[in-house]
Amino acid sequence: MPEYTAGSVSNADVEHQYEEYLMPIWKSLNVPVKRASNCVLEDFDGNEYLDLYSGISVTNVGHNNDAVVEAAKDQLDEFVHGCTYVHPHRPAGQLAEKIARITPGELEKTFFCNSGTEAVEGAIKLARKYTGSKEVLALEMSFHGRTLGSLALTGNTSYKAEMAPTINDVSHVAPPYGYRCQRCSGTTCTATCAEQLERVIDTHTSGDLAAVILEPVMGEGGIIVPPVEWIERVQEITHDHDALLIADEVQTGYGRTGEMFASEHFDVVPDILTQAKGIANGLPLGAFTASSDVANAFESGDHLSTFGGNPVTCAAALATIEELEGGILETARANGKWFESQLEELEAEYDVVGQTRGLGLMHGIEIVDPDDGHGPMGVSPAPDPVLAGNVAKRLRKDGIVMGVGGFYKNVLRIQPPLTIGREQLDRTAEELREAIQREVA
Ligand SMILES: Cc1ncc(COP(=O)(O)O)c(C=O)c1O
Known part of the structure; x- marks a missing residue:
């Protein structure tokens, strides 16, 4: 022993x-x-x-979970590390194909990384590359991670104190926190509450907007559920500014909200969808998925990860999805x-x-x-x-x-x-x- x-x-x-x-x-x-x-x-x-x-x-x-443990053990016996971009392997290919099937709309191509934070960082890079723009809008009280890029998006000073500067070019807008919203006075946020986005874009940015990122249900912020009309209006405004909508489903994905992805509750298909946490039931895996049009903005070598999409974690993720669907x-x-x-x-x-x-x-x-x-x-x-x-x-x-x-x-x-x-x-x-x-x- x-x-x-x-x-x-x-x-x-x-x-x-x-x-x-x-x-x-x-x-x-x-x-x-x-x-x-x-x-x-x-x-x-x-x-x-x-x-x-x-x-x-x-x-x-x-x-x-027995099925997930079994799948991981089987893959451990087969081979542990192949580096997804050096040695193409079956679990990563199979999982990416599966994710294309279970994510909403035309989301089709996936990049694998190791955590939620990395998924968010990668999604921002992709949005910048696709749009050719730089700035990002996030929600006050949101959480997107603690590395210097994702921390800039996180709308909570307490996580940033004494650790700034983070990346520039991020602005924040009020969340759909109806219970404490001044606009709808403690009831339910409406499309009118979302209009604030326009004001923040006009006053805090240069207009060079690459993305708006939001959690379809805010986790760390206090389980805040947006009304459909709020999120629909946010998407409209985002697209009016030629920016991409990133749904950070790191916490809400893989069945947490009663659908495979929380975006499905709102019938809003994001342009990029980030995943981690529940994806492999505890093995470290992150991912972000986009339509082919958006995903193909990445050229070979633009974004890579040594461990991302490791065969063992991908095998565990495939078993996790099978369990959810079963x-x-x-x-x-x-x-x-x-x-x-x-x-x-x-x-x-x-x-x-x-x-x-x-x-x-x-x-x-x-x-x-x-x-x-x-x-x-x-x-x-x-x-x-x-x-x-x-x-x-x-x-x-x-x-x-x-x-x-x-x-x-x-x-x-x-x-x-x-x-x-x-x-x-x-x-x-x-x-x-x-x-x-x-x-x-
Ligand atoms: C919505 C959201 N995004 C990103 C992250 C960061 O994920 P990780 O801790 O895997 O880096 C979290 C973690 O709580 C999260 O809830």
């Missing part, structure tokens, strides 16, 4: 090594994991947790709808639940202070990040793991493996009710 697997290890041992030898990172959940299966995590001290976060929306077909997606859609009604009940019962929102199995619960009616935009009650954190901590003690996020850090995030059952979702709703009850008492 190799030294690193020998002997008994406790949670404290792993935490100690993290403290001493990893650079400081944000420990959002503090649940060390020894092994995982479907929706259950086990730590080194033998505790079990129901996982409602999927390693941040990644293990969509369940932790250690019934998981359909069941998740129905379970997500049912769970939504449970959350709506919670919103009606507790003043501290300002809003519940989501699609499929991507849900957010916005926790507020009902006694403070003046939220950040002067609309809706103030965010209560402390209460949100306390509810999550209490749930963790009771063996349930969920995320806390959102621009104001007051949104409980529920993004479980899509294989989660009704019984587990029912338990989640009950334990949430109890945790909120006890924390507000």
